[in-house]
Amino acid sequence: MCLTLKDVNHSNWRDVAALRVAEEQVPFIESNSYSIAQSMFEPNWKMVALYDGELLVGFAMYGVSKEDQSVWLDRFMIDVSFQGKGYAKRFVEIIINQIKKIYQCDELYLSVVMENNAAISLYEKVGFKFTGEIDDTEVIIGNVMKLELNNYNQ
Template identity: 55%
Template sequence: MSVKIKDVTQKNWREVEKLRVGENQRAFIEPNSYSLAQSCFEPEWKSVALYCDNLLVGYAMYGMEKTKGNVWIDRFMIDKDFQGKGYGSQCIKALINHVKNIYNCNEIRLSTHLNNKFAQKFYEKVGFKINGEIDSNEQVMIIKNI
């Protein structure tokens, strides 16, 4: 499976906006339209489209927070039609490497809703660990020494 991370542009933003998580996941992540707008008005956040074998399967937003300089994967989602097929695991690994290379960092943060045990286990499988911090009612997870 070949993963490509591409900028969200005028050519693909409408397709990215149409990506959806399952009904039972909607309470855990902002709609892509919100995140796309956020990355337009807050330039420290970068929106990217996630492709596997040239098929758009997901969306992510990452960046470095202004105040503390921490690097975050602030959004990560795989469309409901592509979940459970290995796309998520491949895309998150590629995204971690992508973000690491851009910021030349050795640690990346993300946060998960306290009730989203599936996401917590998913991120733990690729090396993230809960660090005990809470960010906007979500638990912070960190991957280090990447």
């Protein structure tokens, strides 16, 4: 595997928009098309396409919350055709390290729907813990998880 993050831009945004999660995962995450539109009007969000070599396998969006300046991994998805192949954990680790470099922050947040057991398991494996807070700032309401980046050494 040669895993890289590339900006979502004029040459790949249609391919990113075409990525899909499994049918049972649809209620757990906003669509990539919605995320692309959101980032056009909220420039605090950075979109990245997840590649294995030249093969597009997923999408993520991260940035700084306008409300309180906290740093969030706001979207993360692997296309249904590539799920179960070891991409998720590796890409989450790459993205976390990228976020650490860019924002030089101590904490990273995300939100997850409680029924999304696979995502919760993934995030807990890399060190995220539930905060007890609810994120109701997006279309899909989720439970907040936080990663202490000072203790993160992947």
